[in-house]
Amino acid sequence: MGGMPSPFRIGMWVFGGLLGLTAMEIAAANALPRPLPALAVLGVAKAGLILWFYMHLHQLWEEEE
Amino acid sequence: MSALREGHAIAVPLRVPRFGLWLFLLSESMIFATLLSARFILQGTYRPAELNQALGLAITLILLTSSFTANRAEIAIAHGKTSTFLRNLLATIILGILFLIGVVAVEWPEAMHFAPPSSGYGTVFFTMTGMHAAHVFSGVVILSLIYRLGRRGAFGPGRMWGVEGAVKYWHFVDIVWVFFYPALYLVR
Numbered sequence: 001m002g003g004m005p006s007p008f009r010i011g012m013w014v015f016g017g018l019l020g021l022t023a024m025e026i027a028a029a030n031a032l033p034r035p036l037p038a039l040a041v042l043g044v045a046k047a048g049l050i051l052w053f054y055m056h057l058h059q060l061w062e063e064e065e
Numbered sequence: 066m067s068a069l070r071e072g073h074a075i076a077v078p079l080r081v082p083r084f085g086l087w088l089f090l091l092s093e094s095m096i097f098a099t100l101l102s103a104r105f106i107l108q109g110t111y112r113p114a115e116l117n118q119a120l121g122l123a124i125t126l127i128l129l130t131s132s133f134t135a136n137r138a139e140i141a142i143a144h145g146k147t148s149t150f151l152r153n154l155l156a157t158i159i160l161g162i163l164f165l166i167g168v169v170a171v172e173w174p175e176a177m178h179f180a181p182p183s184s185g186y187g188t189v190f191f192t193m194t195g196m197h198a199a200h201v202f203s204g205v206v207i208l209s210l211i212y213r214l215g216r217r218g219a220f221g222p223g224r225m226w227g228v229e230g231a232v233k234y235w236h237f238v239d240i241v242w243v244f245f246y247p248a249l250y251l252v253r
Contacts, residue, residue, distance in 0.1 A: 007140045015133040022125060029251035036110055039247040046243045054136045054236045059083060 014053045021046045079226060086230055090237045093200075097241045100196060101248055104189040110252045113186055117175055121250035124167040125242065128201075131160035132239040135208075139232045145222050147215070154212050154228075157235065161205040168198050193245055200238045207231045 021042050028038040051057045138153035172194070179187035211231045214220065220228050 007143075008137060011133060011136040011140065014136075015129070018129050018132075019126075022122075022129065025247055025251060026122070029247070029253070034110075036252050039251055043244050043247055047240045050132060050236050050240050050243070054132055055233050060080070060087060 010053060014049050017049055018046055021049075082226060082230065086233060090233070093237065094241075096196065097244070100189070100193050101244055104193060104248055108186050108189055111186060112249070112251075112253055113179055113184075115178070116250055117172060118250060120167060120172055120175075121246060124164050124172070125246045127160050127164045127167065128239050128242050131157045131164070132236050134160065135232045135235045139225075139228055142215070142220050142225050142228050143222055147218070147221070150220070150228075151212065151215055154208060154215060158205055158208050158212060161201055161208065161235075165198055165201055165205070168194055168201075190249060193249060197238070197241055197245055200241070204231075204235045204238050207234060 025039055025042045028035045028042065032038055134153045134156040138150050138157060141147075141149035141153060173191070176187065176190060179190070181188040181191060208231055211220075211227055214227065
């Protein structure tokens, strides 16, 4: 673990975040009478994590290395 | 132009194919956004009680994990770690195949009792999962081609656009499911 490049670690944190948000989706679906708004927000948060950290959306407006 | 005429390779900045890929993904997202909105327009927030929730969650976790391994594969090849790249890419392909088996071989036969045209929900369910599964299948094919090229040493730091493009497509397929899973299995 100690020798892993930091992007590997960021990838793990993002994966953990995605699992946590999925757990929140299931909790919201079971606990709320009308879960659609909460599910929409959680879905956007998950998509945002993937877009930013896994798909590197920020590369679009960064100078090429 | 003269370089083209003389047969010289022209270095295209990476932002050009990247931008093209993002435009392609944006156009693809229109298809899935249409399907998603059709689900709510036609069926509201109705969902049948008999949906296999455990299976829906299992295939969701499989796809999220495949994005994690795809990300690791991309990072590994950027750092010149070819064996880690190949291992994670293979894991991504296997997880993609498992997702397809879960949807097509397990979920669809179970959902046949609300298959179209007898049920409106069945129409949106099979259309959405079918269109998504077709994209997962094409992703598995693309990743398999990348794996084959990777085994031949085609990629490395600074020459990994093929990996980057294929992995971005795979993540896009995952994002689609991020919205389809709650829309099909969780809303009520």
